[in-house]
Amino acid sequence: MSVPALQLDGLRKSFGKTEIIRGVDLSIGKGERHAIIGPNGAGKSTLFNLITGRFPKSSGSIRLHGHDLEGMAPFEINRRGLSRSFQITNIFPRMTVFENVRCSLLWSQGYKYSFWNMVSRQRALTEGAEAILEQINLTARRDLPAGVLSYAEQRALEIGITIAGGADVIMLDEPTAGMSHSETDYIVDLIRKVTENKTLIMVEHDMGVVFGLADRISVLVYGEIIATDTPELVRGNARVQEAYLGAALEAEH
Structure with missing residues (x-):
């Protein structure tokens, strides 16, 4: 069992x-x-x-x-x-959509408290963030401040942040x-896709x-x-x- x-x-x-x-x-x-x-x-x-x-x-x-x-x-x-989202959208509104997702990947990709690493130079981190953006249909919004997204897009971004840590x-x-x-x-279509398996x-x-x-x-x-x-x-x-x-x-x- x-x-x-x-x-x-x-x-x-x-x-x-x-x-x-x-x-x-x-x-x-x-x-x-x-x-x-x-x-x-x-x-x-x-x-x-x-x-x-x-x-x-x-x-x-x-x-x-x-x-x-x-x-x-x-x-x-x-x-x-285990990861969760909240009733009230919980994102970093002044950071770009890409930066929001990249931040949520840091710990799971082993960066932890490595202050000497320049995250912009980490190819695997960038590729991981871009893969999630594609998954949540926000690639075209990549460089926008998260705070200017529509309500549904902000919820999609939060779902992306929720799944980013694996x-x-x-x-x-x-x-x-x-x-x-x-x-x-x-x-609903997004949730069905990103929670598969x-x-x-x-x-x-x-x-x-x-x-x-x-x-x-x-x-x-x-x-x-x-x-x-x-x-x-x-x-x-x-x-x-x-x-x-x-x-x-x-x-x-």
């Missing part, structure tokens, strides 16, 4: 006396595209922050490829092979939030995106997962419809 890409057991998080995550058990297989959905305030962002080390857990365990992440800082978890588990927090239908289609875990409110991308869906309500199944079975789950899905689908029409 293969080791899951991500395994959560009895995960809990409290802020003072308020319990936000209430005993989450979840297993996500290697190469799976997994969506986490639920109403506002369900704890989805908190769950992401626990997995990526931004928040300390109150109890339970988090394992990445079988390795316990207990006590690890976010940068240590990233170096174990992580095999990619976590995307509401990647299509605030987008038009055409922008959403562009980002990787494990994708995403929080997303757009049910069209969720049902179009996910192999499995987990529904988080008030800090508890009430269902994990294929999109078809989640759609037909009476408890999910009552708690969330019916209202979410109606809101899109």
